Amino acid sequence: MRVAIVLGEVAGGVLAHVRSVAAGLIDAGHTVDVAGPPGVLDVLGVEGVDRVPVRIGDRPDPRTDAATVRTLRTLRVADVVHAHGVRAGALAVLAHTGRPVVTTLHNAAPTTSRVNAALFSLLLRVAARGSAVVLTVSPDLDAPARRAGARDVRRAVIAAPESAVPPIAHDGFRAICVGRLTAQKRIDLLVDAAGLVEDVTWSVVGDGPDRNVLQARIDATDAPVELLGRRGDVPQLLATADVAVSTAAWEGQPVWLQEAVRAGLPVVSFDVGGIRETIGAAGVFVDFPQVEGIAREVRRLAGDPAYLTSRRGQVHAVAATLPTRRDEIDALIGLYASLTTPSMS
Template identity: 45%
Template sequence: MRVLLVLGTSAGGVGRHVHGLTSGLVAQGHSVVVACPQEVEDRFGFTGTRARHVALAVTDRPHPLRDLRALSTLGDLLRHADVVHAHGLRAGALSCLAATGSQVPIVVTLHNAAPGGGLTGRVYAVLERVVARRATLVLGVSADLVERMAELGARVGGLAVIPGPPPPQQAVDASAVRSGLDVAPGQVLAVVVARLAPQKGLHLLLDAIGRARDLPLLVVVAGDGPQREELQQRIDSEDLPVRLLGHRGDVPALCAAADLVVSSAVWEGQPINLQEALHAGAAVVATDVGGSAAVLGGAAVLVPGGDAQALADGIRLLVTDPEERARRQELSRQRARELPTEADAVAAALGVYADVTFVDRPAAGAP
C-alpha cells in the first residue's frame, strides 16, 4: 500500500506517533511518504525509517501563500497514494481540500481540541466543517473529539490508538534521582510533566498547592513553554514549594522516583505523560478532562477539571495516606500492562486503511 502521512508543526506526541506508524508500516513492506515541515523531519527523523520525506509548510495558523503551496504539493503527492492519513485539524483540512475531485480516501486523526473564541476560533470552526464533510473517516484521540465531529456530520471511526513510549528497560535508582532534586528526608515528591502553556492548567496547580502548603510536599515540573516567567513569578511571590525544572530528558526516571504524579490539565487527548506515569508505577492525581480517564482506566484519583480545591484534596489524600498511595501505585502498574503498543497502533491504522479503500465514497461536498 502507498501511504501518505501528513502533519504540521509538532514538537511532541503527534510527531512521535507518526514516527511509530511510519516505522511499523515500512517494516511491513508498505511505501510511506511523510509530508511535514522540515523542522519536524529534523526532530523526528522519518527518513531514518526508510520512508520518504517531502517538505510541507503547515503551521498552527493559516497563512494564505504557504497554504496555497501546501495544497499544490499535496495535490501532486495524492496522485501517487492509495490512502492519505493526516494528523491534526489543519493538516486534515488541507488534505481534504487538496483531494477535491480525487477518489483517494482521506483519514484524519484529530489530536487536539480546536481553540474556541475570537477570530482563531471561527477559523478553526470552518476547518472542522471542511474535515467533517470531506474526510472519508475521522478518528479522535478522545471521545469528546469524536462526538464533536459526529455532530458535524463526519463519518467517524472512534478513538485513535495512540501508544505511549515503552517502559524503561533498566531499573531506576530512585534515591539518586531524589537526591539530585534535593528532596528532603520525609518530604513527599510530586512530579508534573507538562508544557508550560495554558492547556496544562498550571495556574490551577499553583492554586491547589497554595491550599495544601501545610503538607510536607515538594512539587517539580518538568517542561518548558511560554508561561514559564509568569509561573515563576507567582511561585516566588507566594513562596510555593514548586520548582520549575525546564525541559528534561529523564521523565521516566522522574516518574519512577515520584511519590505521586499530578496532572492539572484543562484538556488532554491520550496524554503521553500519564502513560509514562503508569509505566513507572506512580500514584496519579489528574483532572478528569478529555481522554485522561480513558488512559488511566480507574488507576488514578480523578478530580473535576478547573476545581483547585478538588485537586488539592486529591493531592492531600495521597500525601497523607501511604496505604492509599501504595494501592494506587499497584493499580498504575496493572493499568500499564493494558496500554496499547506501537504494534497495536500500526495494526489499527492498517485496519482503517483497509476499510476506507474499499468503501463507496460520495463525491466531495462544499465546505
C-alpha cells in the same frame, strides 16, 4: 502499502505519536511519506521516511496554503493519506489526491477567541466531510466531528513507550507533571495546588511560552515547584516520583500519563477530555478547576502509606491493559487496508 502522513506545527504528545506511527509502519515494511513544516521534519527523527516539506501554520494564509495544497497533490502516489490535526486534515482534503483521507483530531476547539473558534469550525467541516474516517483522541470530540459531517468516527489508538525505569529511591514525596508550558496545560493551577500541600516537592518537565510567567508566580507565592525545562530523561524522572499530576484544561490520550502509569505512579487529574477513558482506575479525578481537590488527593497519598500502596496496586492493574505500540500500528494498518482494498460484492 504507501502511507502519506500530513502534519502541521506539532509538538509534545502529537509529535511523539506521529514519530511512533511512522517508525512502526516502516518497521512493518510499509513506505512512509511525511509532509510537514521543515522544522517539524527535522525533529521527527525517523529514519527511512520520505520528507515532503510544506508550510502548515497555526493560522490560514491563502498564498501559503495554496502552495501547500499544490505540493500535497503529489501524495497521490500514496495508497492512503493520514492527516494529524484539523488544519492538516482540511488541506489534505483540499488537495484532492484521489486517495482516501484519514484525519486524526488531536485537540478540541479553541476557546481563546470567537475568531479562532470559527476558523476551527470551518476547517473541521472541510476535514470531516472530505475524510473517509475521522479518528478522535477523546470522546468529547466525537459529536463535534459528526455534526461537522464526518461519515465514520472512531477512536484513535495512542500508545506510550512500553519500557519503564524501575523505581529509584529518593528522599521525600515527589509529584511530577510533564507538558508544554502553555495555557492549555494550566500549570498555574498546579502551582496553586502545590501551595496548599506541605512536605511535597513538585516538578514540571517541559518548556514553553508561559515559563517566565509561571516562574514569577512560583517566586511570588513561594510554592514548592521546580520548572525543569525540556528533558531527555523523562523515564528516569518518573522513576523518582510518587504521583503524577495533571492540571490541564483539556487532554486527549496523554502519552506522558500512560508512561507514568507504566512507571507505577497513581495519577491525580482534572476530569477533562479523554484522560479518564485512557487511564481509568489509575487516576483520581477532580472537577476542573478545583485545585483544592487536587491538593487534597496529593496530601492523602503523601500522608497515608496504606492508601498509597492500595492505589499503586490499581495502577499496576491498569498498566497491563494500556495499548502497546503493536496495538497502535495494527489498528492503523487494519484501517488503511479496509480503505484501500476493493470490497467484494
